[in-house]
Amino acid sequence: MSQPAAxxxxxxxxxxxxxxxxxxxxxAQPENVFLFAPNLIGYTRVIxxxxxxHFMSYHPVYCTITYSISCLLDAVDGQVARARGETSKFxxxxxxxxxxxxxxxxxCYLAIAxxxxxxxxxxxxxLDFSSHYMHMYSSLATGSASHKKVTSDVSRILWLxxxxxxxxxxxxxxxxxxxxxxxxAKWTTASVPVDLSWISVPFFGHFLTNLTYAExxxxxxxPVCLLKNxxxxxxxxxxxxILVGVDLAERAEARKLKAI
Numbered sequence: 089m090s091q092p093a094a095x096x097x098x099x100x101x102x103x104x105x106x107x108x109x110x111x112x113x114x115x116a117q118p119e120n121v122f123l124f125a126p127n128l129i130g131y132t133r134v135i136x137x138x139x140x141x142h143f144m145s146y147h148p149v150y151c152t153i154t155y156s157i158s159c160l161l162d163a164v165d166g167q168v169a170r171a172r173g174e175t176s177k178f179x180x181x182x183x184x185x186x187x188x189x190x191x192x193x194x195x196c197y198l199a200i201a202x203x204x205x206x207x208x209x210x211x212x213x214x215l216d217f218s219s220h221y222m223h224m225y226s227s228l229a230t231g232s233a234s235h236k237k238v239t240s241d242v243s244r245i246l247w248l249x250x251x252x253x254x255x256x257x258x259x260x261x262x263x264x265x266x267x268x269x270x271x272x273a274k275w276t277t278a279s280v281p282v283d284l285s286w287i288s289v290p291f292f293g294h295f296l297t298n299l300t301y302a303e304x305x306x307x308x309x310x311p312v313c314l315l316k317n318x319x320x321x322x323x324x325x326x327x328x329x330i331l332v333g334v335d336l337a338e339r340a341e342a343r344k345l346k347a348i
Contacts (some may be wrong), residue, residue, distance in 0.1 A: 122178075124169070124172075124179060125175060126166070126169035126176075127176070127182060129168060134154070134186055136157050140152075143258075145197070151271075152271070158190060162187060165179070170268045179221070180234065180235070187331075188217055191264065192213045192266070195212055198316075212317060215320050217323070219327070226327040226334075229334045234249075240248050259312060261314055262312030263309075265305065265309045265312075266305075266306055269309060273300060273306060278301055
């Protein structure tokens with residue numbers, strides 16, 4: 089009798105190294121992973137993000153330039169890693185941690201700049217961190233070589249998001265652009281050269297009157313930000329179900345061993 093599909097599927101194998109052995113290898117450094125080209129790009133992203141945070145409260149131009157370059161380099165390091173054969177678990181985690189911390193720092197500033205919406209920005213930070221942490225942990229628990237390796241039978245939404253480079257870039261870029269536009273909206277007053285006062289939106293009225301360029305960009309990228317956070321909710325839910333499934337499988341295996 090054939091086993092259920094969930095039991096037949098074999099996770100993509102990854103090597104498991106003892107923690108002490110891993111530390112010794114990193115110390116001896118027969119191959120210096122810390123200096124891989126994509127990881128050097130990762131360090132550059134961290135430095136640029138730190139510079140943008142320094143300027144965030146008083147120089148929006150420098151802040152926006154350094155923040156944007158840091159975010160754009162996120163689309164480069166992965167390509168460099170694959171082209172040079174320098175993919176690494178350290179690089180993947182560095183990339184994800186940089187993404188989460190950079191966006192969260194900007195959201196912290198937005199929570200101060202828009203105190204009425206502070207609770208929403210706090211929620212977005214919590215959702216972003218929790219969904220990615222749970223997703224990463226569920227990937228490790230199932231033996232996946234990468235958190236981006238999601239099959240369509242687990243989640244078609246996550247499969248489309250992670251396996252299409254264009255979709256991944258556009259959604260992430262649109263999400264960041266929305267937050268940057270909200271940041272710039274506090275600094276710019278130049279209105280778009282189009283009279284939009286005749287447009288009335290339910291619950292918001294004629295809010296497009298005297299719309300600035302930054303506010304216009306925020307209006308255009310707002311739906312992308314909403315999509316990104318819907319994906320985060322799906323990611324959190326799917327990761328939770330995977331971890332519960334792993335728990336149930338381990339408990340069943342423990343009962344079998346106990347019965348022997």
